Amino acid sequence: MRVGVVTFPGSLDDVDAARAVRLAGAEPVPLWHGDEQLPDLDAVVLPGGFSYGDYLRCGAIARFSPVMRAVTAAAGDGVPVLGICNGFQILCEAHLLPGALTRNRHLHFRNRDQRLRIEATGTAWTNAYEPEQEILVPIKSGEGCYVADPATLDELAATGRVVARYAGDNPNGSARDIAAVANQTGNVVGIMPHPEHAVEPLTGPSTDGLGFFTSVLKHLAGAAG
Amino acid sequence: MHACQEQFVPRVVVDVMLKPEILDPQGQAVAAALPRLGVTGVTSVRIGRRVELEFADPPDPEQLTELADQLLANPVIEDYSITVPEPVPEDGP
Numbered sequence: 603m604r605v606g607v608v609t610f611p612g613s614l615d616d617v618d619a620a621r622a623v624r625l626a627g628a629e630p631v632p633l634w635h636g637d638e639q640l641p642d643l644d645a646v647v648l649p650g651g652f653s654y655g656d657y658l659r660c661g662a663i664a665r666f667s668p669v670m671r672a673v674t675a676a677a678g679d680g681v682p683v684l685g686i687c688n689g690f691q692i693l694c695e696a697h698l699l700p701g702a703l704t705r706n707r708h709l710h711f712r713n714r715d716q717r718l719r720i721e722a723t724g725t726a727w728t729n730a731y732e733p734e735q736e737i738l739v740p741i742k743s744g745e746g747c748y749v750a751d752p753a754t755l756d757e758l759a760a761t762g763r764v765v766a767r768y769a770g771d772n773p774n775g776s777a778r779d780i781a782a783v784a785n786q787t788g789n790v791v792g793i794m795p796h797p798e799h800a801v802e803p804l805t806g807p808s809t810d811g812l813g814f815f816t817s818v819l820k821h822l823a824g825a826a827g
Numbered sequence: 828m829h830a831c832q833e834q835f836v837p838r839v840v841v842d843v844m845l846k847p848e849i850l851d852p853q854g855q856a857v858a859a860a861l862p863r864l865g866v867t868g869v870t871s872v873r874i875g876r877r878v879e880l881e882f883a884d885p886p887d888p889e890q891l892t893e894l895a896d897q898l899l900a901n902p903v904i905e906d907y908s909i910t911v912p913e914p915v916p917e918d919g920p
Binding site for chain 1: 845853904
């Protein structure tokens with residue numbers, strides 16, 4: 603299995619994302635923001651960071667990068683796409699996911715280990731988890747407050763597209779404690795905290811994040827079988 | 828012949844503001860700081876963004892809407908307004 607990891611100017615976590623892909627048992631394929639076509643790939647990760655310096659709005663300029671045209675087309679064809687932190691912001695800006703991510707309500711950058719409750723285990727990126735499973739992964743963001751209009755929030759909940767909620771303290775004021783959401787078909791997932799930083803005991807608070815990356819392999823194996 | 832008309836640069840201003848229902852924590856922080864300057868009685872501060880664009884030729888209104896709607900503002904959380912100033916008539920000597 604080949605999982606593309608995009609590097610935008612200003613990406614920070616592309617190396618960790620590629621490492622998580624490798625630890626899960628897949629081959630990470632580096633992608634560049636200027637790539638107009640994707641090589642032969644099974645899934646794509648948009649990593650965290652500050653693409654294009656976060657100018658204008660987080661993800662607003664990355665959305666129009668050549669690689670995002672290709673990623674958007676692939677997502678439409680059912681290719682699994684995971685956006686982490688800045689990647690989540692890019693997916694919202696690209697309208698691949700509903701809602702938007704705004705400045706943390708308390709204005710502080712939050713950098714800590716965060717408990718999450720996985721609520722949707724049917725997506726391409728979360729099928730390795732148990733329903734309601736609590737996991738511990740780092741969060742590190744200043745603009746992680748998820749917002750959407752009440753009708754959209756109701757629809758997300760009713761259709762099982764709230765992938766994860768913050769357990770315990772809400773770190774950023776996100777609407778209804780939402781930490782991660784999926785598109786209608788469950789192949790596109792955006793998450794504000796960082797599963798790719800919780801894949802090894804040496805460097806992470808847990809290895810709970812690895813499940814996102816093993817999930818996509820399980821999903822792809824199922825799709826191929 | 829009016830030289831200034833030839834030099835007129837169509838400058839379009841796009842003002843972007845968070846929608847009223849979206850919390851503006853930056854504005855709140857500024858509001859909280861105002862009393863330190865001795866300013867009281869300010870009941871609300873909202874912070875937006877002003878974008879000035881200069882065009883080589885008069886811009887197409889449809890294109891303006893598109894660039895405001897798709898890039899300069901995020902309509903999920905922001906409202907925008909587009910102002911195209913008229914060139915000042917030259918009453919030359």
